[in-house]
Amino acid sequence: MTQDIQPAVGFVSPAPGRFGIIHRGVVRLVTWACWLFGGLALAVLVIALLAGVFDRFLFKIGLPWPEELGRLALIWLTFIGAIVAMAQGRHFAIAFQEDPSAQPLLMRAMIALATATIAVFLAYQGWLMLDLVGGQTMAAFDISVTWMYLPFIIFTCATAVLEALMLLSIAIRLVSPAARPAPNNA
Template sequence: MDRLLRYLRVFNKGIAGTALVASGTLVAIITIVVAAGVFWRYVLNDSLSWTEELARYLLIWLAAVGSIVAMHRRQHIAIDILPDMVTGLGGRAIRLLIALVIILTCAVMTYFGWILAWNAWGQTASSFYLPLFYTTAAIPVATTGFLLMAIEQALDVICGEELHSGEAV
């Protein structure tokens, strides 16, 4: 079990690192796209029709990918009053229950998110020809990352190596 946890930690750390780089790249691209839209509209007096929609889709991906980093760092919003109040085996049981609920929720969201994404394949963005699959795929990609992080957190509790929210991994 400890070996699996170690491998999962390394794997999740790689995913979080990749997500962090992707987040920074997305911020840079959004900045360029929005600046181009503003430049064309106010300096050249000829607005680009696709910049606002592309920036919106990139922002969706930024939120999805950035939340994977927050999940890995355990910096998501959490109400820790009850798990922090209860110590010992009871506290571990509550943390494990929370992790299992997150795992179940993420598994369901990943499954239905892929269905949603594949159903959006035939639809395209209104201002340029990009299948909306690429936008809606942000949901299952993010929840797959959450699922892996939640499995790690559950194994942390089971192995007795749990961290509390906000602690660095």
């Protein structure tokens, strides 16, 4: 399923060798888990919204839980989709050159390091936010508001891990001339 998806231009593929096998395995595991939980979140979102529509227009009741459950499922679905895009190199990016594939590996390493650093900082800030709102509960459910903020922390931690793997792949390519990609002369 994921073999047909090509990474974005400028995406550094995993380095060859044992580390590359581990890198690809982690990306496949993350992608598989995200597809599973993303499908579950999408199913919950659709069921909650349909329940809200039937509840409001057929039974004229207007229960509060479908809207809150739909909002929660949409938040999870959004961040799960972002993790899949990040793992496959399809997340949005800013190109610093007209042809990002011609970007030097050192520049890509600096971008990966900056992204990982920002992700760690955001995960820490998200954790502080969880500490602030951890005692509150949702209005319709008797569950913690933590479930609404948790996807952000999971996404930023996944981003940091994926960027660290990218950084290690780049480091292997910089150290080992045999692992460097062929120059793009087209």
